[in-house]
Amino acid sequence: MTGADILLEALEREGVDTIFGYPGGANLPIYQRLHAHPKLRHILVGHEQGAAHMADGYARASGRPGVVFATSGPGALNTITGLATAFMDSVPLVAVTGQVASGMVGRDAFQESDVIGCSQPVTKHNYLVTRVEDVAPVLKEAFYIASSGRPGPVLIDICKDAQQAECEPAWEERIQRPGYRPAFEPDLSQVERAAAALARAERPVILAGHGVLLSSAEQELIAVAEKAxxxxxxxxxxxxxxxxxxxxxxxxxxxxxxGWNLKAVQNADLLMCVGMRVDDRVTAKLNDWAPRAETFIHVDIDRSEMGKNVRPHLEVVADAGTALRAMLPHLVPPPASRGAWLTQIDRWREEHPLRYAKSNGHLQPQDVMIAMYERCADEAIVVADVGQNQIWAALWWNYLKPGLFINSGGAGTMGFALPAAIGAKFARPEKAVWCVAGEGGFVMTAQELSVAVKHQLDVKIVLLNNFCLGMVRQFQDDFYGGVRSEVDLRHLPDFVKLADAYGLAGIKVERAEQLPEAFDFAQRTPGPVLIDFRIDPSANVYPIVPLGAGLNDFWEQPDDYA
Amino acid sequence: MITPEVVDTRRLRVVTAIVQDHPGVLSRVSGMVRRRGFNIQGLTVGPTGVPGRSRMTLTVDAGHAEADQVEKQLDRLIEVIEIRDVTDSPKLLRELAIVKVSVTGEQREQTTREVQGFGGRLLAANEALVIYELSGEFESVESFLGLMRPLGIVDIARSGPVAMTSLAGLAGPEGE
Known part of the structure; x- marks a missing residue:
C-alpha cells in the first residue's frame, strides 16, 4: 500500500466519516487515492482556515475529532488560526498537511514552510512523517492524543515521498508513549476535603467550564449542586x-x-471551579477576584492549570465527571445558613436583571435572540462568532441542555461562526443549526457560504448587522475616551445580494414586527438562509466590567435606555 | 573582553527531565519555555543509560509565572517522560567552565596554584595565554571566574549546570 492509502485507511479505522480540506501540490498523492475510500466524505472548502473551523465545529457538535487536509506551505499555514482556536478551547482535531519531499525539506522548496515549527505552539502535539512505515502508527497515536485527556488539535505533516512510497502497514493497537498520562484518578482525600468544605461553607459558589461539557458531566454537576x-x-x-x-x-x-453571578462570586466564602482555566475573562482584575473566598477548590484534568492563574487551597486533578462522581457520596446537606445565601442571590437577581433598550425605535439584537429562541424549543445548535453577537447569543438564550452553544471563547477568532456552523451541521444533520454573527466577522470567512450552498445545508445565518465593529466600538466609546477609530463598516457589501450571488436565500429585517415572518421564512426555506438583521447601531453588551477593573465594578445597561 | 553576566538567582528553577530523543524535542522544550514567559539560563542535554532517552537539566527563570509552572508546563509535552523540579531538593549540581586568560610569567605560576586550590586545572598554555578548567557548583564557578576576571579574560565557555538528586540526605560517598 502507498502511504496515501495507509493514511486514508487509518482514518476509516478511526471511524472518520468527514474530512474538510483543500488539495495542492504536496498532498496530491492523498487526493489521488481519495476516491478509493468511499467511506470518507471530503468537503472541499473555500479556504483552509475554513476547513479547520469546520472540523472544529464538527468536533464540538459530535464529540469526535474533526479532520482537516491541507497542502504544504500556505495551505498548512492557513490552518494555523483554526488550530489555535481549537487549542485554546481544548477541541480534538487531527490536521493532515502535505509537506515537500523529505529530501527537499530545509531547501526552501516551492511551497515549503516549517509547519512543525509554526504549529508547535498551537497544537497539543505534532509529527513530521518522512517514512511510509510511520504513517499508520502516527495516525493511531494522533487520534489517541487528540481525543484523550485534555483534548486538543494534533497536526501530522507528511512528506510527499512518504505518501507515495509503499509498505505493508502495521496496524498496531498499542500506543507506547511513556511520557503521556492523559487521565488521573482523583486524590480521594482531596475530594473528601472538598465535599466537607462545600457542606461547611456559608456562601459557596460553583463555576463550571468547558471541561464539564467535554467530559459530558452535566448530570453529575447538577447532582452535586443540588445535593450540596x-x-x-x-x-x-x-x-x-x-x-x-x-x-x-x-x-x-x-x-x-x-450581575447576580458577579455579586455571588465576589461575596462567596467558597468557590469551586470545575473544568476551567480561571482566565482573565473570568476573573477580570485578578487581585480583586473573589476577595471573600476563604476556600478555592480547583477541579481540572490538566495539572498545569493548578495555580497557573489562581492558587487553589484544594486541588482535584481529574476529569470533571470522574471528580464530581467521586465527590457525590461524600456530600452532606448544608447548614441552615445556606438559605440566607440563596435568598441573597435571589435579591441580587432581582436587583441586577439582564436588561436592554426596548423603545428607541431600532431593532434590538436581544429581541432577535429571544425570537430565535422561541422558535428552537431548546433543541437547536447555536454557533456564535466573536464580539457583541457572541455575548448576546450566550446571555439571551436559555440553554437548558448541554452542547447547544458553540463559540470561540478562548482564542476569540472572528470568522469562526459560519465555518464552525457548517461543520456542526455535517456532524449533526438532524439538528437545526443557527449561525449568529456580526457583519465584521462574517465577511472574514464568508467564502464558505459556497460550501453550505453546494451541500444544501440547513444552516440559518442570523447576521446582527450594525454597520460597525460593535464590540470594538463599545470599548472605544466606554474605555477609550469615545474616540472611534476604524470601526465603521458601512463599506461592506449588501448581504442580501451577497447571499444571492452565492445562491442562497437572503432577506433583510429592519423592524421587530418583521421577526416572526423572518424566522418563518428561515425555517420553511430548505437549505441555507441568510437574514440581514439591521440592528440598533448603538446597542451595547451589558453588564460589562471596565477594562482593568474588578468584577465588583460591573456596568449595567444605563437606566435611560431600559 | 567578555564580562560574565550577573544572574539573579531568586527566580531560578532547576529542573531535570528525561525526554524521548526525537528530532525537535529540544525545540519543543525551549519553545514552551519561551511562550510561557520563562527564560532559560542554562540547558544541558546528554544521553542517558537507556537508548532513545536523553536527560536534560534546565535552569529556568520562571519570570512572572508561579515557580511550579516551569515543571508543570514542561510536563505537558508528550515527549517529556519524567520531570522533576529539584530546586529545593538535596542535589548535586555541577557546571563546567573553561576560561582563556592572558597571564604570563610569575603571575601565571601563582594563578595556576590558586586554580588548583579551587580544584581546577590547567588545560593548555602558550606564551601569551592559558586555558583553565573548573567543574563545580554555580557559586564556586562564579568565584573561580571572579579570580580570573582581573587577569584579563579572553574567552569563557560554560556548560550550564547538570543536576542529579543526591542520596536523600545520606552522608555517603557523594560527600555533600
Missing part, C-alpha cells in the same frame, strides 16, 4: 453545562457575566 445546595454558574465556554433556568443557576460569569 450550591448556586452554580458557568463560563462563556461552559454555557449549557448547567441549565440556565435551574433555581440554583447563576448563569454566566466573568467580564460580561450577569
Amino acid at each position: 445546595v450550591v448556586p452554580t454558574g458557568t463560563t462563556l465556554l461552559g454555557v449549557g453545562a448547567f441549565p440556565v433556568r435551574h433555581p440554583l443557576s447563576l448563569h454566566m460569569t466573568g467580564f460580561m457575566g450577569t
Whole structure:
C-alpha cells in the first residue's frame, strides 16, 4: 500500500466519516487515492482556515475529532488560526498537511514552510512523517492524543515521498508513549476535603467550564449542586453545562457575566471551579477576584492549570465527571445558613436583571435572540462568532441542555461562526443549526457560504448587522475616551445580494414586527438562509466590567435606555 | 573582553527531565519555555543509560509565572517522560567552565596554584595565554571566574549546570 492509502485507511479505522480540506501540490498523492475510500466524505472548502473551523465545529457538535487536509506551505499555514482556536478551547482535531519531499525539506522548496515549527505552539502535539512505515502508527497515536485527556488539535505533516512510497502497514493497537498520562484518578482525600468544605461553607459558589461539557458531566454537576445546595454558574465556554433556568443557576460569569453571578462570586466564602482555566475573562482584575473566598477548590484534568492563574487551597486533578462522581457520596446537606445565601442571590437577581433598550425605535439584537429562541424549543445548535453577537447569543438564550452553544471563547477568532456552523451541521444533520454573527466577522470567512450552498445545508445565518465593529466600538466609546477609530463598516457589501450571488436565500429585517415572518421564512426555506438583521447601531453588551477593573465594578445597561 | 553576566538567582528553577530523543524535542522544550514567559539560563542535554532517552537539566527563570509552572508546563509535552523540579531538593549540581586568560610569567605560576586550590586545572598554555578548567557548583564557578576576571579574560565557555538528586540526605560517598 502507498502511504496515501495507509493514511486514508487509518482514518476509516478511526471511524472518520468527514474530512474538510483543500488539495495542492504536496498532498496530491492523498487526493489521488481519495476516491478509493468511499467511506470518507471530503468537503472541499473555500479556504483552509475554513476547513479547520469546520472540523472544529464538527468536533464540538459530535464529540469526535474533526479532520482537516491541507497542502504544504500556505495551505498548512492557513490552518494555523483554526488550530489555535481549537487549542485554546481544548477541541480534538487531527490536521493532515502535505509537506515537500523529505529530501527537499530545509531547501526552501516551492511551497515549503516549517509547519512543525509554526504549529508547535498551537497544537497539543505534532509529527513530521518522512517514512511510509510511520504513517499508520502516527495516525493511531494522533487520534489517541487528540481525543484523550485534555483534548486538543494534533497536526501530522507528511512528506510527499512518504505518501507515495509503499509498505505493508502495521496496524498496531498499542500506543507506547511513556511520557503521556492523559487521565488521573482523583486524590480521594482531596475530594473528601472538598465535599466537607462545600457542606461547611456559608456562601459557596460553583463555576463550571468547558471541561464539564467535554467530559459530558452535566448530570453529575447538577447532582452535586443540588445535593450540596450550591448556586452554580458557568463560563462563556461552559454555557449549557448547567441549565440556565435551574433555581440554583447563576448563569454566566466573568467580564460580561450577569450581575447576580458577579455579586455571588465576589461575596462567596467558597468557590469551586470545575473544568476551567480561571482566565482573565473570568476573573477580570485578578487581585480583586473573589476577595471573600476563604476556600478555592480547583477541579481540572490538566495539572498545569493548578495555580497557573489562581492558587487553589484544594486541588482535584481529574476529569470533571470522574471528580464530581467521586465527590457525590461524600456530600452532606448544608447548614441552615445556606438559605440566607440563596435568598441573597435571589435579591441580587432581582436587583441586577439582564436588561436592554426596548423603545428607541431600532431593532434590538436581544429581541432577535429571544425570537430565535422561541422558535428552537431548546433543541437547536447555536454557533456564535466573536464580539457583541457572541455575548448576546450566550446571555439571551436559555440553554437548558448541554452542547447547544458553540463559540470561540478562548482564542476569540472572528470568522469562526459560519465555518464552525457548517461543520456542526455535517456532524449533526438532524439538528437545526443557527449561525449568529456580526457583519465584521462574517465577511472574514464568508467564502464558505459556497460550501453550505453546494451541500444544501440547513444552516440559518442570523447576521446582527450594525454597520460597525460593535464590540470594538463599545470599548472605544466606554474605555477609550469615545474616540472611534476604524470601526465603521458601512463599506461592506449588501448581504442580501451577497447571499444571492452565492445562491442562497437572503432577506433583510429592519423592524421587530418583521421577526416572526423572518424566522418563518428561515425555517420553511430548505437549505441555507441568510437574514440581514439591521440592528440598533448603538446597542451595547451589558453588564460589562471596565477594562482593568474588578468584577465588583460591573456596568449595567444605563437606566435611560431600559 | 567578555564580562560574565550577573544572574539573579531568586527566580531560578532547576529542573531535570528525561525526554524521548526525537528530532525537535529540544525545540519543543525551549519553545514552551519561551511562550510561557520563562527564560532559560542554562540547558544541558546528554544521553542517558537507556537508548532513545536523553536527560536534560534546565535552569529556568520562571519570570512572572508561579515557580511550579516551569515543571508543570514542561510536563505537558508528550515527549517529556519524567520531570522533576529539584530546586529545593538535596542535589548535586555541577557546571563546567573553561576560561582563556592572558597571564604570563610569575603571575601565571601563582594563578595556576590558586586554580588548583579551587580544584581546577590547567588545560593548555602558550606564551601569551592559558586555558583553565573548573567543574563545580554555580557559586564556586562564579568565584573561580571572579579570580580570573582581573587577569584579563579572553574567552569563557560554560556548560550550564547538570543536576542529579543526591542520596536523600545520606552522608555517603557523594560527600555533600
